[in-house]
Amino acid sequence: MIKRLYLLLVLFLLLLLPFSILKISAKEETFPNFKIITLGEKPIGTLTINKINLKEDLYDIDSPRNNVDEHVTILKESSFPDILVLAAHSGKGKIAYFQELDHLNINDTIKLTYKNNNYIYYVVSIWEEKKDGYININKENNYQLVLTTCSPNKDGYQLIINCVKKESN
Amino acid sequence: MNKYQYSTNTIYYQQARVFRRTNDHAMAYCLEPFVFFDENKNYTPTVNPRNLSKAQIDRISKIAHFGLGYKKHNTTKWYAITQLMIWQTADTSGDYYFTDGLNGPRINPYQSEIQEINNLIKEYDKLPSFNNKTYTVIEGNNLVVEDTNNIITSFKSNDNLTITDNKITLNNIKEGNYNYTFTKQDNYYNKPIIFYQANGSQNLVNYGDLNDLNASFKVKAIHTKIELSKIDQDNKSTTPRGEATLDGAVYKLYDTNDNLIHTFTINDNYDVLNNIDFGKYYLLEDTPGIGYTLDTNKYEINIAENNPTIQLTLENKVIEKKIIIEKKYGDNNKLMNEENISFNIFNSNDELIETVITDENGLIEITLPYGKYKIVQINSTDGYSKIEPFTVEVSDNEEERIELKDLRIPVPNTRAETSLFLLIIRLVLILL
Structure with a gap:
């Protein structure tokens, strides 16, 4: 149970991150230095x-x-x-x-x-x-x-x- | 009256006498001049008196008819005139003439009367100008026959025709041979002319009505026609090729002065013109059937009595197109000939008409007649798709080349990857 709560916390923190940096499908935005x-x-x-x-x-x-x-x-x-x-x-x-x-x-x-x-x-x-x-x-x-x-x-x-x-x- | 005998240079003479039948006092004429007349002899009537030809009998009959007793010929001089003319006809061995007294000098006192009788005979003998003629007409036509001798009205006919003035009209004559007859009947005296003869006494002739006079003409009504049959030039049959049609072709008939006489329109591969007049014509195709090329021939036609039916079999060349199919496969940058690829060719009724196969060069050559065709690829090289069925339309003779290329083109991965956010959500859902 504790393990599951821990995982939920991690996920919540990750959701707080700006949305733009979460996406990896658009290469131009994720890895602008390699364009x-x-x-x-x-x-x-x-x-x-x-x-x-x-x-x-x-x-x-x-x-x-x-x-x-x-x-x-x-x-x-x-x-x-x-x-x-x-x-x-x-x-x-x-x-x-x-x-x-x-x-x-x-x-x-x-x-x-x-x-x-x-x-x-x-x-x-x-x-x-x-x-x-x-x-x-x-x-x-x-x-x-x-x-x-x-x-x-x-x-x-x-x-x-x-x-x-x-x-x- | 005297007779000068040519052969013996002898002159015979006698006083003119009138012969009458004892029972009715009917007058008669002597037929054998200077031959003894025995009034006690028994005479028998005959139509073939001895020593006279048919021509002599005919003329003597007419002289007697138009002599004494005819209309105003009622004085005895007409008897003498008639008798003289009969002798002149019956005996050509001598010259008969009137004299001034018995064996007197020659006189010619009745020339006008003689001429009048001769004119009456001539007029009576006159036949219609169309007598014994044959008229050839086209069936269905009318015929007007004119008697330029102007005597047809004195004739009668039992045939179905109309006589107006001096013209005979026949309407809408059907095909066949016809003989139209006309008869002139003489009823002036209402008694026949009779010849009499007796052995040991000279022959006599009475006067009376003349024999019927007949005239006729023939009509030959001919059915003329121009028959056109249409066939395909290639298969020599009435079955058109492809989706073309032989029907609907239009031919025009012209006379030698280039006047349009008739327009033919082919239907069921046939058309006919009946009862066209005799003459020379020419025929040109104006419009071919759909899918056929124009027949540029000029057909000379001569309709004549001995050539009343013209049958022409006319040909048209179907429009056809040579189609070359070039089958290739590859990735567009490197194309190869595709061998042994089969195609079915269907007509517009979806009927399979032919299956064709590409050769080692990927080529198919086929000539198709006018129409629309669907071409369907049957097989393909492994890994390659088939060409979508396509349509070819043949409406001209221009060669058509169709390139069919099956391209197999490499493509990059075009699936965009899923966002991390969605991956996390999925993971959470799995864990829960």
Whole structure:
């Protein structure tokens, strides 16, 4: 019984600590000293999904900032404009940019600003695959934008949202 | 009256006499000049008096008909005139003429009367201008036949036709061969012309009504038609390929002056134009059936009596497209040809029409006719997904290349870690 009370006391004290330092999921805030910043580097583009209130910069595919623990990330297998594959965290925290990606539906639109040009895509298919470190995508004849993150609803699955560029763009 | 015999240079002469039948005093004409007449002989009527040809019998009958007793020919001079003309017809071995007194000098006192009888005979012999003609018409048409001799009204016909003025009208003639006959009947005297003959006495002829005069013309009504049949150029059948349709094709028929005569619209692979007039025409396709290319041929057509039916089998080439499917797989930076991948091709009725397989280069080449097709991947390389079913539409002849790439792209871990706070809460709950 005493042991349990002791543990409760420790937990209470821990709860008094500032909330910001308790979180370890956002690497930028937990370990600011390790953040790699390339001075003067500007984003290469911006991903805007109004439906989930997302507006996030994209960095060059070879940029150190182009990593999933900091930003929405352009995967190396992308070849814009043919196919652009973007990955980001879901779940909780500031870097979980795609935490509401599952709210998207077919025909929802996504705005991409890339190298100062604006493109509009719309969702054509949504599916989930069992996580194995890869996603399978059918390359279509249209210019594609693929968004992927872990499934927020189904452990061990990867959510994939396939979009194609609107012809009028 | 005298007769000059050509062969012997002999002149025969006699006083004109009138022969009358004793029982009714009916006049008769002598048929054998200067042959003895024995009034005691028993005469028998005949239609073939001896020594006379049919032509002579016919002319003598008409002379007797139009001679004495016909209308105003009621004086005895008409008897003499009639007799002279009968002799001239019955005996061509000599020259018969009137004389001034017995064996006197030749005179020609009744030339106008002779001419009048000849004119009456000529007029009577006149037949309608259409006699013995054959008219060829298109079935369903009307025919108006005009008698330019203007004597058709003196004829009657039992056939179903209308005679107005000098025109005969036939309406809506059906296909077939027709013979229309007309008869002119003479009832002026209400008695027949009779020839009489007796052995040992010369032959005689009475006057009376002439034989019926017949005329006719023929009509040949022909059914003409142009029949069009539509087939597919490739399969040579009436079954269209793909989702194309042979029906609905429009052909236009023009005459040689480029006037539009008729528009054909193909239905059930067929159309026909009946009873078009004889002539030369040409046919052009105006609009092909949906999914077919225009038939640019010019078809010359000649509708004639000996060529009344034209049957044309017209072909259209279906629109078809060569489709090349290029199947690859990899991670986008390194793509490989995907071999032995099967695809089922379904038509718009979801009927499987063909299964195709990629070769060692990951290629499939297939030519599809007009239509919409769903292509479904059947198998895939291990670890790779299948291409979502996709649709191909064939509406032109342009070759289409479809690149299908199955990408297998590595992704980083995208699960954000749980906060320490939540971990602690979980731990507390476990401990409690």
